[in-house]
Amino acid sequence: MKKTGSDLSSIPEISPGIAFRIIEGEAVLVNPENKMIYVLNHTGAFAWRKIDGKSNIQKIAQALSLEYQAEISKAENDLLELFEGLATRDLISWQKSNS
């Protein structure tokens, strides 16, 4: 699997054309280009909902840590892995940070 070179300062944004719905806390994502469907569990869906094209992974990890009372370092590591997986599947892309 290719690496997209993300780090905690990376800002994810949902790729154009991706459709999704949150159903009972899970996120169902569909990429019409390759006809693939992905389902994220509750924590994955929580992170997905936080993608706004402005928040970086660190900020999303803080929200996740607060919501699920998880250690911030664990939340950051999990999110790095999750977003890497989303990026390699073209569900998100990285926005250049202004800072």
Next chain:
Amino acid sequence: MKTPSAFDQVINLLWKLSCLEDPESDILDKITAHTDWNNFWKICSDQGVAPLVYYQLKKHGFLDLLPPEERERGARFYYATVAQNALFFDELKRIDQILSQKKIPYLLLKGTALIVSGIYPDPGLRPLADIDFLVREKDILPALKILTANGFRHLPVPNFPPGFKNAPEYFLEFKQNRTESVPLYFDLHSRLSAHSRFGPDNPEELWPRSGSSAFEGVSYQTLSVPDSILFSSLHLAIHRFQARMIWLLDIKFLLDRQTPDWLELIRRAHKWNCTYPLLFTIKLITANLSLHLPDDFPKIPLSRDLIFSRMTRKPSPHLVESYRRDRVRQLLIDLSTQESFPRFIRFSSKYLRFRVERLLYREINR
């Protein structure tokens, strides 16, 4: 006593699973004893009820009765429907904006209407093949113009026999980058039936009775429940009652939502020239599902031949001539290559597609 075929056994099971209101123990026994899961899911999928069956089993805590791999398979049907419908509803939202800007009102029909009005509590429960709109006849051309200007492509069709001249209908194929590989189809109708003798004489009567429903932040107009029931019955009849189970469930759930004034409904069915379709549809539902009918509900003269003779007239000579065997290939070539369409087309393209497919099938199997 004749033993039901494997197909009939699954169908009987599906009727019950689709409406799991009061699960009986024998249903659970039947699920547990079921072994031919490939056949089960194939029939579920063919009948359009796979996500609904999965949802009902999950809702009632019966998923554990399925082997793990079958649970997974049921989930895939459900999620696939959620995903497909997400694409549809994203585009519907865009179409709504486009038509609203041009002040072109529309009513949603069929499965889409049932989802937005909450007849199905979850958008992943009702698979959609397309989205059907009803617009006023005067709005057909403006709607077509604005939609094509916004990236929709009209699927061109060749000439059609004059027997269908009273049924202007457009068949739009969506063409955007996101759906190049997953085409989404939208039908614009100005009548409820391609056959002018069925349905309301003047579709205008549908509009004052229509209702609005908020769905995903958008307010959509849909047919009233009684009109939806009649239209669905008509739709079944047009398909000669070779109904997918989901179509009958649509009507069952509509009836669950609102018990109609039966007398008024039958009166309206008379006006729409679809009394038999309505009564036969009700008969089909009551034969398979619990449905309380008034004691004085009309006794149905159930002759399939009678219904079919009422609903299906012999095709016109023009129709037969147009679809002679040697024309089929040319028609298909026309369908796939014709690029221009800007003319007022008066026919039912769905019917055409059906005819072409049927004839092609015969051609292949000749």
